[in-house]
Amino acid sequence: MAQSPAHGSDHHDHHAAGHHDPQDLKLLGFWIFLVTDVIMFSTLFATFIVLRGGTDGGPTGAELLEINGIIISTFLLLTSSFTSGVAVLAMHQHKIKQMIIWLVITGLLGAGFLYLEIHEFLHLIGEGATLQTSAFWSSFFVLVGTHGVHVTVGLFWMISIIIQIVRRGLTDDTKGKVTVFSLYWHFLDAVWIFLLSIVYLMEVM
Amino acid sequence: MADHNNAHNSHGGERHDHGSLKSYIIGYIISIVLTIIPLVVVLNDMMGRTATIAVIMVTATLQFLVQLIFFMHVRDGEQPRWNLITLIFGVLILLTIVVGSIWIMGNNSIGMKM
Numbered sequence: 544m545a546q547s548p549a550h551g552s553d554h555h556d557h558h559a560a561g562h563h564d565p566q567d568l569k570l571l572g573f574w575i576f577l578v579t580d581v582i583m584f585s586t587l588f589a590t591f592i593v594l595r596g597g598t599d600g601g602p603t604g605a606e607l608l609e610i611n612g613i614i615i616s617t618f619l620l621l622t623s624s625f626t627s628g629v630a631v632l633a634m635h636q637h638k639i640k641q642m643i644i645w646l647v648i649t650g651l652l653g654a655g656f657l658y659l660e661i662h663e664f665l666h667l668i669g670e671g672a673t674l675q676t677s678a679f680w681s682s683f684f685v686l687v688g689t690h691g692v693h694v695t696v697g698l699f700w701m702i703s704i705i706i707q708i709v710r711r712g713l714t715d716d717t718k719g720k721v722t723v724f725s726l727y728w729h730f731l732d733a734v735w736i737f738l739l740s741i742v743y744l745m746e747v748m
Numbered sequence: 749m750a751d752h753n754n755a756h757n758s759h760g761g762e763r764h765d766h767g768s769l770k771s772y773i774i775g776y777i778i779s780i781v782l783t784i785i786p787l788v789v790v791l792n793d794m795m796g797r798t799a800t801i802a803v804i805m806v807t808a809t810l811q812f813l814v815q816l817i818f819f820m821h822v823r824d825g826e827q828p829r830w831n832l833i834t835l836i837f838g839v840l841i842l843l844t845i846v847v848g849s850i851w852i853m854g855n856n857s858i859g860m861k862m
Contacts, residue, residue: 574831578838585842589849610791617783625776628819632769729819733812740786740808748790748800 597678604746623652624732775818
C-alpha cells in the first residue's frame with residue numbers, strides 16, 4: 544500500500560519517457576490494422592466509382608435501390624456506434640453489468656442492420672440484380688458485402704468477448720479487447736457513412 | 749484501500765481521457781444532424797447535381813471527423829501520436845487510389861468516345 548504512490552509516479556515517468564505499456568501497443572497495432580482496412584476499402588470504392596455507369600443495359604441503382612430501408616439501417620449502425628462507446632465508458636467506471644448490457648444493445652442494433660442488409664440483397668437478387676448482372680452490380684455487391692462481412696465478424700467477436708468477460712471478469716486483457724472492439728465498431732460506422740453517401744445517396748439523387 | 753482506489757480512478761480519468769458521456773452524446777447528435785442534412789437535400793431534390801454531390805461529400809467528411817474525435821478519441825493519447833500519423837498515411841493512400849482512379853479512368857473513357 545505504501546509503495547503504491549511511488550509505483551504510480553514511476554509508471555507515470557515511464558509514460559513521459561515515451562515507453563508504451565503492452566495495452567497501448569496493442570491499441571496502436573489494431574489502429575494500424577484499421578488503416579490497412581481503410582486502404583482495402585479505398586480500392587473497392589474506387590472500383591465502384593469507376594464502374595458505376597456500367598449497367599450493361601440492365602437495371603440501374605436508381606431503379607432498384609430503396610433508400611427508406613437504408614435510412615433505417617444507417618440510424619441503427621450510428622446508434623450502435625454510440626452505444627459501443629457508452630459500453631467503454633461503463634467499463635472504465637468498472638460497471639461490468641452496465642457494460643455488458645450496452646454491448647448487447649450494440650450487438651442487437653448490429654444484427655438489425657445485418658438483417659436489413661440481407662433483406663435488401665435478397666430483394667435485389669429477386670429483381671434480377673446479382674453479382675454477375677453487370678459491372679455496376681458486381682462492384683456494388685462486393686463493396687457493400689465486404690462491409691457486411693465486417694459487421695458479421697464484429698458481432699461474433701463481440702459475443703466471444705462478452706463470454707470471456709463473464710468467465711474472467713474485467714482484467715487489463717479483457718479491457719483492452721473491449722476498447723479495441725469499440726474502435727473497430729466506430730470504424731465500421733465511419734465506413735458506412737461513405738457507403739451511404741457515395742453508393743446510395745449519389746445513386747438515387 | 750478504498751481511498752486509494754478512488755484517488756486512482758479520478759487520476760486515471762483525468763490523464764487517460766476516455767471521453768465522457770457528454771462528449772459521446774454531443775458526437776451522436778452532430779452525427780444525426782450530419783446524416784439528416786444530405787438525406788433532406790437528396791430526397792427533396794433541393795439542389796443541382798454538383799451542389800448535391802458537394803453537400804453529400806462535405807457532410808460525410810465532417811461526420812467521419814466527428815467519429816474520429818468524439819468516438820475514436822484520435823486526439824487523445826501520448827506524444828508522438830503514432831495513430832494520427834498512420835491515419836494520415838492511410839488517408840493519403842486512399843485519396844491517391846480513389847482520385848487517381850477517377851482521373852485516369854475518366855480520361856480513358858474520353859479517349860474511347862467515338
